[in-house]
Amino acid sequence: MNFPADEDFHRLLDALTQCILLHDAETKAIVWANRAACDALGFSLEEMLPLKAADMTRPVPKYRREIGVGAMDRSITQGPQVYEWCYRSRSGVDMLSEAIATYVPLASRAVVMVQFRDISAEDAVKQTLRRYESRLREFMQDLGEGVAVLTPAGGVEFISESGRRVLGIADDAPMGGVLDYCNENDRDRLLEQLDHAPRIQPSAPQRYRITRRDGAARWLRITCRRIEIEDDLNGLLIHFRDITDEVTIEETRRTQARMLEYAGRYNAMGEMATAIAHELSQPLAAVRNFIEGAIRRLAQPGPVDDAIWGLRSADRQAEHAALIIKSVREYIVKREPTEALVDLRDVLGDVAYFIELRAREMDVKVTITQAPDTLPVYCERVLIGQVILNLAFNAIDALADVDAPRRHLQLVTMLRGTQAIVQVADNGPGVPEGAHGRLFDGFSSSKVGGNGIGLSLCKNIVTRHNGEIRAEPAEKGGLVCSFALPLAPASDEAAQAASSPDTETKD
Template identity: 80%
Template sequence: MNFPAEEDFHRLLDALTLCVLLHDAETKAIVWANRAACEALGFTLEEILPLKAKDMTRPVPRYRREIGVGAMDRAITEGPQVYEWCYRSRTGADMLSEAIATYVPLRERGVVMVQFRDISIEDTLKQTLRRYESRLREFMQDLGEGVAVLTPVGAVEFVSESGRRVLGLQEGVPMGDVLDYCSVSDRDRLLQQLANAPRIQPSAPQRYRITRRDGTPVWLRITCRRIEIEDDLNGRLLHFRDITDEVAVEEARRNEARLLEYAGRYNAMGEMATAIAHELSQPLAAVRNFIEGAIRRLAQPGVVDDVLWGLRSADRQAERAAVIIKSVRDYIVKREPSETYVDIRDVIADVAYFIELRAKEAGVAVTIEQASEALPVYCERVLIGQVVLNLAFNAIEALTECTNAAARRGELRLVTSLRGKYALVQVVDNGPGVPTEAHGRLFDGFSSSKAGGNGIGLSLCKNIVTRHGGEIWAKPARQGGLQCSFTLPVVTVPAR
């Protein structure tokens, strides 16, 4: 076999940037070093040749000469050996290295070539990464948010410790299919969210009511995004948080709001009690008169027709009283929230009777100007009616208390119209108005446009309107007084 000459081999290795030491295959003594090795260790070739392991190696047990010699012996019998070695330079600086011992038969003799490269930076990075990983695990252990990675086909590739805790998973138990946690009705929605996951930022959060592995029902807020990191990590990154407490608080607030709205309706009825009593007294008195007249006529012969006329008249008056009572009952009765598609003009018509009744007692003229086209909105009909009532009653009371009421008659206008994509309702009076600086805070709590008022009714109006996606505001009326307006989004009523 034609082996290379040692001098030619030296010339070849000297051209490398990789550090190389040649050891005699039998004695393991250094017989040559290339230029890169001399520069890295800070010795000349002449200085390196007589050196032993103790002269150029970090003095710790794991770098004993016997270990290095053993690696070189195995390289001769078993092939190339890779091991870690820590060289020490002339200045005493340690150079952690990845060494590869390879047996090379040269023409003159056999040698073991030890190639080495500085891996100090890599080792430092590995240690740093291990520390970061340990810290990250500790931090994620205490997070209230879970993290999971799904493969492109939807399999769970990773779930954080905090995520296992959120899902009620015991250690070592696989997470399983994410869809198994959702109700059947929510599965399509979750699949849609995963399919539409954006690349740059998380998706809009969505809520799901899920059942933990321990059987506990909880609410989760889930966001996700697509991840594509070459071939290393692909799929969907999910963040999920237990928001059961938040949902419970929100439900409690909704219940409080419903109770407040219900109390507001009772308050409105209380303010109208006198007018309603007066309105009912007329048909009831007429019923009594017609019945008494009919009884007297029955005592006389040949008066059946007159009696029938009196009884029919009494029936009509009783029916009128029943209509009044039913209107009050329909408004005041406690109802669960029920959103529906409705023409805002119909809502105005629902409450017009009560407004006109209250205005009649106060001597206020009411004008209703309805839009010519339909104004369909999606709302809780009773609550939006309450907003109109509150605004109208507030205006009527302001007109009643107006000091110059004798000079001109109070006027109240209710106007509906279309403004862009919104239905607009305006309640306009010609009363004293409110100071300019009060317009911006009129619908905040405890701010009122009338003397002695606490403003809760107006604050309630803002709460209801904003919850329906609208806005409410006040400004001076063109002819003096106050103009209160609110909008609701116009919607397309689905075909039935």
């Protein structure tokens, strides 16, 4: 049966760029095709009319004739059907298509109109995007960093699988609010970071102690920035990484450093024990003598003025001994490290007493020359004092083989550019040529029997304060050890001066 021709109707359909095939609604045989369909498949209309599905379809199970017929039958009862179909042209070229089957009851017969268009390029793009997505998922699966997107209202629009692992969230469980994981002390800080998130680059990273959904306490490093991609994505992009191991290592190192520094102070006190005992023996012996004299006077009849004078003298000597012990206790007591803005000249003044005490025992002359102006630095005062003490004691011990009248130790503070300098110089035998650069590396020492641990500790402390330490030969023989610390900014020095009362400069 020939399809009734309406010239205007045919011209209209032939003008379409979309391919159209008309199938008999009952037999599903092709009864007409527009020019676009003929050109795409490479057949003339007369050649196409007797063709079956196998003649113009890719021969794979998913494109069997029964499947196409099923879609056409459903269009009759259920309305237009959209499905994927792969046509094959006369030359064997496959054309992946989106097909729409629509039932049309024409006056002469009922037909199913199949409109199809080539979606091969679109499918190739989709396949590429799916591959990228799969790869991205695989890559993100192994990341130690979580990614989340928050809506402007604060809701969670997306969280990566790695993010779920970091937060201990089950696959089917909701994330909840971002503040639910922080303790109360950190919530305001996290809110401030999110509220001030920049647009161009991530915010400065901040640390938070969180409690995961499984109850484990962890540390996170969080950065965020604002994103706005047309109407598709708008909110905050958050990156978070579990840094618990890093925090644990840092804390372990801090603890070890504190213990090492504490042990260093005890080591210094051990070296000073003889000198301190000698210093204390004098006031204690005087106390005993004054008290014995007072007892004898009280045992005799007559005025007690001499006894009272003796007791008061004993009290003064006991107070002097107490001050010596107090100075030692204040230095040796274990303290948590606190960094503050101090005058480096005052740090030298803190330990000068102990240096002079040790030097007096070894018959060493000590000269202290302070810089004329303040040397403001940020440091842990006790630790920098420990460095000066170690360098000075090392120099005093190095003078043991020098004739007593010539033993001389010089301590100098000075300003050099943007650095505050402390120099400790002796006129001892020095160290072998070429050993100066290794003196602070550990297990090197300038004194007989020394192991260099004290000098290594000095380097550890100075380096932690962003400073430098070095040793070099003195001009007239001996050794000069010096360390430099960066000066505090002038604004910080001015702020400290404004908030503190005037004090006398120590020279």
